[in-house]
Amino acid sequence: MLLRRKKDQTVVTRILQRSVVADCRIKNEDGHFLPPPRRTPSPKPAHLEDVKDSREESNGERSQQYQGLTGLRNLGNTCYMNAVLQCLCSISPLVEYFLSGKYITALCKENVEIATAFAYLMADIWLGDFDCVSPEVFCSVIGDRHPAFTKKTQQDAQEFLIYVLSELHETLKKLNKRRSQGSISIARENRGISPETSVITQLFEGQLSYEITCLECQNTTDKNEVFTVLSLPIPSETACSLQDCLECFFQQDILTWNNQIQCSWCGTKQDTAVKTCLAKAPKIVILHLKRFDCQGSYKRKLGTDIHYPLSNLDLSPYVYPLFRKNPKYSLCAVVNHFGYLDGGHYTAFCKHTVTQNWYSFDDSQVTEIPHSSVQSAAAYLLFYSCQAFSVPTRKH
Numbered sequence: 001m002l003l004r005r006k007k008d009q010t011v012v013t014r015i016l017q018r019s020v021v022a023d024c025r026i027k028n029e030d031g032h033f034l035p036p037p038r039r040t041p042s043p044k045p046a047h048l049e050d051v052k053d054s055r056e057e058s059n060g061e062r063s064q065q066y067q068g069l070t071g072l073r074n075l076g077n078t079c080y081m082n083a084v085l086q087c088l089c090s091i092s093p094l095v096e097y098f099l100s101g102k103y104i105t106a107l108c109k110e111n112v113e114i115a116t117a118f119a120y121l122m123a124d125i126w127l128g129d130f131d132c133v134s135p136e137v138f139c140s141v142i143g144d145r146h147p148a149f150t151k152k153t154q155q156d157a158q159e160f161l162i163y164v165l166s167e168l169h170e171t172l173k174k175l176n177k178r179r180s181q182g183s184i185s186i187a188r189e190n191r192g193i194s195p196e197t198s199v200i201t202q203l204f205e206g207q208l209s210y211e212i213t214c215l216e217c218q219n220t221t222d223k224n225e226v227f228t229v230l231s232l233p234i235p236s237e238t239a240c241s242l243q244d245c246l247e248c249f250f251q252q253d254i255l256t257w258n259n260q261i262q263c264s265w266c267g268t269k270q271d272t273a274v275k276t277c278l279a280k281a282p283k284i285v286i287l288h289l290k291r292f293d294c295q296g297s298y299k300r301k302l303g304t305d306i307h308y309p310l311s312n313l314d315l316s317p318y319v320y321p322l323f324r325k326n327p328k329y330s331l332c333a334v335v336n337h338f339g340y341l342d343g344g345h346y347t348a349f350c351k352h353t354v355t356q357n358w359y360s361f362d363d364s365q366v367t368e369i370p371h372s373s374v375q376s377a378a379a380y381l382l383f384y385s386c387q388a389f390s391v392p393t394r395k396h
């Protein structure tokens with residue numbers, strides 16, 4: 001089913017239109033279309049209220065069932081960007097955070113452009129009246145900070161996702177006092193948790209624990225590391241299950257030869273056993289299927305058909321026993337990659353929080369798909385949530 005609504009309008013013109021409205025309300029604006037870090041105090045996230053009002057006047061309230069179903073124009077090899085953005089813009093708690101204006105109070109003084117452009121894109125996707133919008137403002141803001149993403153060449157969707165999450169975290173983070181006080185701080189540092197939190201860490205940050213054992217003296221040390229994306233090896237060239245990939249990731253590794261680790265007890269490098277487990281599973285787990293196999297100059301893509309569940313993914317076997325809570329995860333979004341290494345095409349499948357139907361987002365095209373089509377051999381990034389999403393609301 002193709003969706004209705006008006007054709008296409010660039011985000012640039014619409015943001016310019018909105019900033020005209022904002023300028024009327026707030027003095028000291030210099031006409032720049034992205035708002036400054038700290039606006040004149042305003043009781044509400046005025047820019048989004050303005051958007052809603054102007055649209056209601058001309059078009060009436062957009063039916064809830066179509067909210068969030070907006071295509072993104074391809075700006076020249078930007079399908080990797082579009083697919084990732086569609087997945088992020090389908091994650092209800094993140095949608096709510098940006099549409100409600102909560103992000104404005106969290107903005108740091110510097111580098112607010114990416115979070116602001118992301119919020120506008122979210123508003124375009126959720127509150128706009130168009131079948132398709134252009135992400136060019138977001139793309140150019142990202143490109144200012146990381147030029148590789150504006151080169152009009154295909155980039156890796158996983159690298160782009162990590163970059164966007166990290167930039168949003170940097171802009172929206174605040175010091176968690178509880179995390180940063182005295183002995184707790186030291187304990188936290190040892191566990192690898194940063195003392196700064198943001199909506200990104202609250203939703204996507206998990207923690208891995210490595211138990212490192214010297215095979216010479218049996219001395220064991222623990223090391224912790226936070227993650228937002230788990231990169232899973234694929235143990236078959238033809239077909240396997242997601243559990244096979246998870247087991248492969250969490251199985252004990254024996255490091256020998258060049259990979260030996262320095263043992264503090266022996267004082268030399270020794271053969272070492274490393275056992276990985278999840279010390280903290282995030283609310284939304286992002287799994288990266290390592291289809292791109294690069295060993296030196298040898299590169300290939302694994303087309304393995306990986307079977308993954310749409311619901312009831314159980315991560316508890318990999319969670320450190322003390323922290324085991326037994327949540328079950330449901331699939332909420334997928335980034336697909338079709339084709340080979342350097343060319344290829346990315347699309348996204350996202351579950352709509354209002355209708356609970358699945359939609360395919362292929363740049364500007366948005367199509368409803370049956371649940372049975374969500375499982376495909378093209379899956380590259382899988383987003384699983386341990387909570388059912390509610391319909392995002394704008395006001396708090």
Ligand SMILES: [Zn+2]
Nearest residue numbers: 214217263266
């Ligand atoms: Zn040792």
